[in-house]
Amino acid sequence: MMHNPMAYMANQAYRGAATSVPPLKAVSMLLGGAITFLQKSLAAQEARRFEEGHDYLMKATAILRGLSHNLDFAKGGAVAERLFQTYDSLILASHKAFGRPHARESYRRIIAGLTELREAWEHVDATARGGKAAPGDSASKG
Secondary structure (H helix, E strand, C coil): CCCCHHHHHHHHHHHHHHHHCCHHHHHHHHHHHHHHHHHHHHHHHHCCCHHHHHHHHHHHHHHHHHHHHCCCHHHHHHHHHHHHHHHHHHHHHHHHHCCCCCHHHHHHHHHHHHHHHHHHHHHHHHHHCCCCCCCCCHHHCC
16 A cells, blocks of 8 residues: 555556556556646746646656556566656656746756657557557657
């Protein structure tokens, strides 16, 4: 049993998404959610609505925490370890940037990294389905 309610909710969000859509698609969708919440966090910060911005930040990092807590290190080996480190670094960077003068630039880099990661998962998903990307997947574009 998890003692951190935010980690529990993140874990439940991942498991819920993974049971309603294929797991690779769930990862892509969850990364998209984290990106959206970080964008909303930045917009709220810039409007000086820091409490709202913090709430969005917590939602974004909960998604990343949920993803990291559902990695299978026995099957994933070094890839799982690298993903865990990546998610952890993104969470830390997001918290460090919150409310700081350089938040816009920091969030831009974090969002760019998450976007690249999401696109990689979409490519893996498309490859797993025989190269047939789902409509709307960036892997199906260009």
